[in-house]
Amino acid sequence: YEGVQLMADDVKILGMPPESGRWLLIIIGTIIELCLCAVYAYSIISVPLKKVFTTSVADGGFGLTVSAMQMSLPYIASLAFFALTMPLVGKYIEKYGPRKVGMLGGVIVGLGWILGSMATSPMMLMILYGVIAGIGVGIAYNCPITTAARWFPDKRGLAVGLTLLGFGFSAYITGKMSDIISASFGGVFASMKILGIAFLILIVVLSMFLVFPPAGWCPAGWKPPVAAAGGKKTDYMRDEMAKNKAFYGLWICYVIGALAGLMAIGVAKPAGLEVAANAMIAEADITQKLTDLTLIFAFCNAIGRPLFGTLTDKLTPPRTAILSYVVIIVASLLMY
Numbered sequence: 001y002e003g004v005q006l007m008a009d010d011v012k013i014l015g016m017p018p019e020s021g022r023w024l025l026i027i028i029g030t031i032i033e034l035c036l037c038a039v040y041a042y043s044i045i046s047v048p049l050k051k052v053f054t055t056s057v058a059d060g061g062f063g064l065t066v067s068a069m070q071m072s073l074p075y076i077a078s079l080a081f082f083a084l085t086m087p088l089v090g091k092y093i094e095k096y097g098p099r100k101v102g103m104l105g106g107v108i109v110g111l112g113w114i115l116g117s118m119a120t121s122p123m124m125l126m127i128l129y130g131v132i133a134g135i136g137v138g139i140a141y142n143c144p145i146t147t148a149a150r151w152f153p154d155k156r157g158l159a160v161g162l163t164l165l166g167f168g169f170s171a172y173i174t175g176k177m178s179d180i181i182s183a184s185f186g187g188v189f190a191s192m193k194i195l196g197i198a199f200l201i202l203i204v205v206l207s208m209f210l211v212f213p214p215a216g217w218c219p220a221g222w223k224p225p226v227a228a229a230g231g232k233k234t235d236y237m238r239d240e241m242a243k244n245k246a247f248y249g250l251w252i253c254y255v256i257g258a259l260a261g262l263m264a265i266g267v268a269k270p271a272g273l274e275v276a277a278n279a280m281i282a283e284a285d286i287t288q289k290l291t292d293l294t295l296i297f298a299f300c301n302a303i304g305r306p307l308f309g310t311l312t313d314k315l316t317p318p319r320t321a322i323l324s325y326v327v328i329i330v331a332s333l334l335m336y
Helices: 018-054 068-096 098-116 122-140 142-151 156-163 165-185 188-207 245-278 283-315 317-335
Strands: 004-007 010-013
Touching: 010 018, 018 068, 018 098, 018 122, 018 142, 018 156, 018 165, 018 188, 018 245, 068 098, 068 122, 068 142, 068 245, 098 122, 098 142, 098 188, 122 188, 142 156, 156 165, 156 283, 165 188, 165 283, 245 283, 245 317, 283 317
Parallel strands: none
Antiparallel strands: 004 010
16 A cells, blocks of 8 residues: 655645645654554563562462563563664665565564563563564664654654654553553453554554655755755765764763663663562552653653754754753752
8 A cells, every 4th residue: 555655746645745744654653653662661561570470380470589680681682682673774774665664573573572471481581572572673663763754854853753752652651551451351461462463563554654755855845955065974874874983972972861761761660669668668559650650751751852853953963962961960960
């Protein structure tokens, strides 16, 4: 199905003029990213998973002795394989298009969740869920982002930020859905299986609408800025980028920025339970409230993406990056 008609003189998106229809691609991309970022809800589902692993066989569990580090391995593996896969897929998005690559990633993500629901130990969960789903996320992640960036050359930061809104909200939405499904359909493993099926269907179907605009297309009334004579080159192929010192500086800054958020996301609920235990509050009395409290984190994570995307369009990327790192430093000092 061609959601976008690629006639150079009559570009349409779902039957709409591209200037209005391209916003539908943002909504589609946001939903895809929401499904992909379900890995951020691991801190919520890890609590009932650990309970199943450590409950005695007689009581329906696996009777294992599981450490906090062992329970964190699936999360670590998913992020590692997500990060390792993502840069390798870029050239295939260019070659085969975001539709085909996104659909492939969606299938692998869904399978990772479904197979993960059959795990009998943290190590098995790490392989079935962490490795497989992580690879799927790495494959599909850039498809909605590059699509949004191509259709919004005039508002690239805002478009990418709005697309990644789903990535920020996913931790709360997926965690909440997991709790509801677990209570209604027989536990956390049933929840993982149902969510896996849903993610597979949603990502595959929605990826069918992802397509790049025709070469040279621009929004009505907008013209690409003219590069100044003798100005610095801004577009690089991957091999060229790897030889640029600025890339390594940017990469280090990104690692520092991502490290703070990913560490907080990965241990949010277990850390909350530990604080509650120190305050003599029973897990049964606080676990639901802790899931609800992740809404604050998810909301700020989500809203920050289009906010800083818009600032990038207006202030330039270096100034916006400096501002974001200042915010991270101040927040970290306040937590300390």
